[in-house]
Amino acid sequence: MKKITIAEMAKYNGQTVKLGAWIANKRSSGKIAFLQLRDGSGFVQGVVVKAEVGDELFATAKALTQETSVYVTGEVKEDTRSAFGYELAVTDVEVIHEAKDFPITPKEHGTEFLMDNRHLWLRSRRQHAIMKIRNEIIRATYEFFNDNGFVKVDPPILTGSSPEGTSELFATKYFDEDAYLSQSGQLYMEAAAMALGKVFSFGPTFRAEKSKTRRHLIEFWMIEPEMAFIEHAESLEVQEQYVSHIVQAVLTNCKLELERLERDVSKLEKIKAPFPRVSYDDAIKWLNDNGFDDIKWGEDFGAPHETALAESYDMPIFITHYPIGIKPFYMQPHPERDDVVLCADMIAPEGYGEIIGGSERIHDYELMKQRIKEHNLDEEAYAWYLDLSKYGAVPHSGFGLGLERTVAWISGVEHIRESIPFPRLLNRLYP
Numbered sequence: 001m002k003k004i005t006i007a008e009m010a011k012y013n014g015q016t017v018k019l020g021a022w023i024a025n026k027r028s029s030g031k032i033a034f035l036q037l038r039d040g041s042g043f044v045q046g047v048v049v050k051a052e053v054g055d056e057l058f059a060t061a062k063a064l065t066q067e068t069s070v071y072v073t074g075e076v077k078e079d080t081r082s083a084f085g086y087e088l089a090v091t092d093v094e095v096i097h098e099a100k101d102f103p104i105t106p107k108e109h110g111t112e113f114l115m116d117n118r119h120l121w122l123r124s125r126r127q128h129a130i131m132k133i134r135n136e137i138i139r140a141t142y143e144f145f146n147d148n149g150f151v152k153v154d155p156p157i158l159t160g161s162s163p164e165g166t167s168e169l170f171a172t173k174y175f176d177e178d179a180y181l182s183q184s185g186q187l188y189m190e191a192a193a194m195a196l197g198k199v200f201s202f203g204p205t206f207r208a209e210k211s212k213t214r215r216h217l218i219e220f221w222m223i224e225p226e227m228a229f230i231e232h233a234e235s236l237e238v239q240e241q242y243v244s245h246i247v248q249a250v251l252t253n254c255k256l257e258l259e260r261l262e263r264d265v266s267k268l269e270k271i272k273a274p275f276p277r278v279s280y281d282d283a284i285k286w287l288n289d290n291g292f293d294d295i296k297w298g299e300d301f302g303a304p305h306e307t308a309l310a311e312s313y314d315m316p317i318f319i320t321h322y323p324i325g326i327k328p329f330y331m332q333p334h335p336e337r338d339d340v341v342l343c344a345d346m347i348a349p350e351g352y353g354e355i356i357g358g359s360e361r362i363h364d365y366e367l368m369k370q371r372i373k374e375h376n377l378d379e380e381a382y383a384w385y386l387d388l389s390k391y392g393a394v395p396h397s398g399f400g401l402g403l404e405r406t407v408a409w410i411s412g413v414e415h416i417r418e419s420i421p422f423p424r425l426l427n428r429l430y431p
């Protein structure tokens with residue numbers, strides 16, 4: 001008999017198959033038991049009818065506890081009442097390991113308890129759905145960039161210098177030298193773009209963020225494309241096409257997961273390039289005119305500002321041309337204004353905040369040197385980076401998309417901690 005996974009069941013309609021599975025939940029009466037089976041690939045209901053399997057097997061099925069592992073044999077049957085579409089008419093159950101007192105029961109648990117048990121919480125339907133959506137976003141990311149002529153490049157994680165100063169950096173030792181965990185691979189990706197034209201990275205980044213928000217992790221994953229000969233406005237087009245692509249991919253390939261999360265898909269269905277562009281100047285003016293007197297020109301937005309600005313759109317928006325003083329040293333100044341730079345943040349709808357930060361980069365050697373000095377960065381450590389504007393400098397742009405923010409938004413989960421398997425938070429390094 002064929003051993004298959006739940007995800008493969010549709011191909012075996014009417015046939016008897018064997019599944020390796022865990023008991024996610026169970027309901028039973030004197031005559032019939034409903035086993036909620038999960039095997040990682042999906043969830044399906046197994047039906048055990050006493051009159052058909054006999055007293056002994058029925059007693060075994062009735063006694064199954066949550067998270068007990070089993071081999072179940074049965075016939076695949078169409079089941080039009082379930083979203084999955086199939087069920088298993090069970091003919092045999094073989095217990096592999098009996099789980100006793102699984103701590104996460106179907107009743108409600110507090111967040112701290114669930115976080116302490118993250119290694120077990122991951123088995124839930126909800127977490128399963130989020131992880132599958134995360135995986136689909138990663139898959140669609142590779143698809144988009146590969147289809148558009150980008151080369152994947154992996155920047156280092158241990159670094160000697162960092163793009164944005166050292167305040168949020170994790171310091172470590174590199175033998176006798178000081179080293180830092182990467183908080184962005186951008187500078188290396190710029191070097192890679194000068195070698196390979198269009199490049200993207202996907203890797204972990206680390207920030208010692210001291211603030212406790214629902215949008216910040218200490219360790220998160222970033223996708224960082226960098227493109228030679230691409231100017232600011234052209235980069236925005238790549239960004240909106242990329243984000244539209246991943247949203248469409250999730251809508252197409254994660255229907256069951258979105259349903260399980262009760263995601264309002266009508267909101268996602270509207271996401272299509274182009275996205276609105278709003279200048280920082282106009283954004284500040286709009287905020288001040290609409291009751292936000294806690295922010296003035298020259299300051300960065302807080303979460304409530306970003307939420308309010310995005311609220312009147314059903315699309316992600318770009319906020320463009322931020323003041324030079326609140327952005328990193330490498331951003332290209334506006335050709336007609338010296339107080340703003342050629343940059344944009346993409347703000348997701350529904351209160352999820354900034355998902356992308358991007359800009360055109362300076363490619364003038366003297367200006368880059370001056371900006372490094374103004375930011376009190378160690379010129380020696382940036383000598384290699386300065387070489388990029390010394391030998392065949394070209395206009396180039398890039399951006400960084402935070403994977404977990406994007407997963408949270410597309411999945412519709414409120415807190416970023418659920419969008420990564422093992423979140424690192426201000427007060428949490430375990431499990």
Ligand code: ATP
Nearest residue numbers: 207209215216217220354355356357400401402405
């Ligand atoms: P924020 O303003 O929300 O703190 P940022 O401007 O510091 O973000 P960038 O340096 O522009 O972030 O990083 C690029 C992207 O990485 C952000 O747009 C966001 O999607 C993501 N990101 C930044 N910091 C975090 C974090 N601590 N946890 C999760 N994702 C993050």
Ligand code: MG
Nearest residue numbers: 168207209216
């Ligand atoms: Mg930040």
Ligand code: MG
Nearest residue numbers: 300345354357
């Ligand atoms: Mg920001």
Ligand code: MG
Nearest residue numbers: 345354356357
């Ligand atoms: Mg940013």
